[in-house]
Amino acid sequence: MFLGFPDRFFTFQFKIDVMKPLLAVTLFVCLSTVGYSQTTDKDLIKGIFDAALKEGKSYQMLHSLCTKVGHRLSGSPGAAAAVEWGRHTMDDFGFDSVWLQPVMVPHWVRGQAEVGRVVNSKKIGSKDLTILALGGSIGTGPAGISAGIIEVKSFDELKQYGEKNVQGKIVFFNRPMDPTKINTFAAYGGAVEQRANGASEAAKLGAVAVMVRSMGWTNETYAHTGGVRYAPMVRQIPAVAISTQHADLLSKLLKDDRDIQFYLETHCEMLEDAPSFNVIGQIKGSEYKDEIIVIGGHLDSWDVGQGAHDDGAGCVQAIEVLRLFKMMGYKPKRTIRAVLYMNEENGLRGGQKYAEIAKAKRENHIAAIESDRGGFAPRGFTMSGSDAAKAKLKNWKALLEPYDLWDFSQEGGGADIGPLAPQGTMLIGYLPDSQRYFSYHHTQEDTFDKVDKRELELGSASMAALVFLLDRYGLK
Numbered sequence: 176m177f178l179g180f181p182d183r184f185f186t187f188q189f190k191i192d193v194m195k196p197l198l199a200v201t202l203f204v205c206l207s208t209v210g211y212s213q214t215t216d217k218d219l220i221k222g223i224f225d226a227a228l229k230e231g232k233s234y235q236m237l238h239s240l241c242t243k244v245g246h247r248l249s250g251s252p253g254a255a256a257a258v259e260w261g262r263h264t265m266d267d268f269g270f271d272s273v274w275l276q277p278v279m280v281p282h283w284v285r286g287q288a289e290v291g292r293v294v295n296s297k298k299i300g301s302k303d304l305t306i307l308a309l310g311g312s313i314g315t316g317p318a319g320i321s322a323g324i325i326e327v328k329s330f331d332e333l334k335q336y337g338e339k340n341v342q343g344k345i346v347f348f349n350r351p352m353d354p355t356k357i358n359t360f361a362a363y364g365g366a367v368e369q370r371a372n373g374a375s376e377a378a379k380l381g382a383v384a385v386m387v388r389s390m391g392w393t394n395e396t397y398a399h400t401g402g403v404r405y406a407p408m409v410r411q412i413p414a415v416a417i418s419t420q421h422a423d424l425l426s427k428l429l430k431d432d433r434d435i436q437f438y439l440e441t442h443c444e445m446l447e448d449a450p451s452f453n454v455i456g457q458i459k460g461s462e463y464k465d466e467i468i469v470i471g472g473h474l475d476s477w478d479v480g481q482g483a484h485d486d487g488a489g490c491v492q493a494i495e496v497l498r499l500f501k502m503m504g505y506k507p508k509r510t511i512r513a514v515l516y517m518n519e520e521n522g523l524r525g526g527q528k529y530a531e532i533a534k535a536k537r538e539n540h541i542a543a544i545e546s547d548r549g550g551f552a553p554r555g556f557t558m559s560g561s562d563a564a565k566a567k568l569k570n571w572k573a574l575l576e577p578y579d580l581w582d583f584s585q586e587g588g589g590a591d592i593g594p595l596a597p598q599g600t601m602l603i604g605y606l607p608d609s610q611r612y613f614s615y616h617h618t619q620e621d622t623f624d625k626v627d628k629r630e631l632e633l634g635s636a637s638m639a640a641l642v643f644l645l646d647r648y649g650l651k
């Protein structure tokens with residue numbers, strides 16, 4: 176049982192037509208006569224991509240997750256429904272085993288809509304601006320906060336203003352993501368400290384709240400939420416994001432009129448930790464069942480939009496890898512596990528719990544792959560692990576390059592799989608084209624219609640191809 180929907184809801188509406196292998200049979204009839212053990216890597220990888228592009232189910236799965244469940248912040252009824260969605264979806268596909276792994280998660284709620292208002296601008300008088308409370312933030316309470324604004328671009332600039340100028344003010348962090356960076360994650364990384372740590376930096380100097388320019392591109396009309404991190408022993412103050420369009424407007428108004436007063440009202444609060452789950456599906460290995468290859472994405476999302484790219488895409492791709500293998504009749508030598516991690520966005524408890532249990536059970540995870548950069552067209556894989564393991568992976572480049580998987584140069588894995596690193600697990604991140612990712616990331620715009628079927632299915636096939644090579648050859 177789960178909150179919100181009767182059980183038959185899933186049985187009837189989430190029933191995804193799993194084993195319709197007719198086309199697959201024709202595709203692989205030549206393979207089955209000789210058996211997969213004698214099929215060349217090249218042919219098998221082509222088979223995976225053909226199957227995904229002709230009969231992929233990733234898009235269909237993502238549609239049901241986005242439209243039947245919707246957004247699903249940890250601890251919310253949406254997250255509980257998503258857990259049941261994941262379990263039913265994998266059960267219906269007939270994987271060897273499907274189970275839930277309990278984990279306690281932070282439970283933050285937004286409450287009623289935020290108000291952010293310029294009260295007395297000489298130019299425009301009173302005007303509501305588009306803001307969104309940051310995840311984990313405390314609220315202002317119903318009385319709201321009225322204060323002057325001080326705009327800064329960096330923590331250094333904030334410190335130069337000092338306590339006498341910051342005391343009692345709302346600090347407005349307005350450093351944009353650098354639009355000239357081709358690597359959009361680097362642009363994000365160059366600005367996101369304002370969102371993550373700005374509240375505590377401002378509170379140390381006596382600020383009453385912070386407003387952070389959204390982690391997005393210029394002229395967006397909507398705000399991006401995301402986690403705020405309160406430093407221990409520092410007073411907690413409310414934190415909100417403002418749309419980039421309104422950040423630019425506010426900055427312009429402040430240039431002419433430094434005495435603008437701002438009214439801020441948010442109703443968010445942190446509740447007690449709530450019970451939740453990682454959702455796990457598995458196909459048991461035929462030869463080396465104790466060697467585990469885990470693939471995954473995170474099941475939780477922020478409480479706006481539908482969490483389509485972040486990270487519904489990664490979840491359905493992980494499930495699809497197992498489904499493709501099953502549909503093709505490919506029996507892995509090693510154990511292949513799909514994990515839908517809970518709570519990546521505001522706690523990482525799911526990833527930590529998974530690694531903790533893997534360690535306690537002395538499981539041997541040879542590789543962990545995460546897809547959490549959106550459901551976009553393939554570019555390559557990031558990796559972190561031993562030099563020997565990296566070299567082995569890079570050796571497969573020639574097999575993967577025909578499928579637009581050419582970039583194996585970047586270090587990194589994924590947030591949820593990071594906790595497996597101390598166990599010696601090779602970490603791998605699926606690396607798609609990320610030029611559009613930060614237009615949707617953590618916003619109301621991260622919805623199913625922003626995902627392209629072909630690109631999403633190519634991502635699933637990319638992961639399946641790599642899992643196939645890891646399964647066939649291992650990493651030793």
Ligand SMILES: [Zn+2]
Binds near residue numbers: 473485486519547
């Ligand atoms: Zn994500």
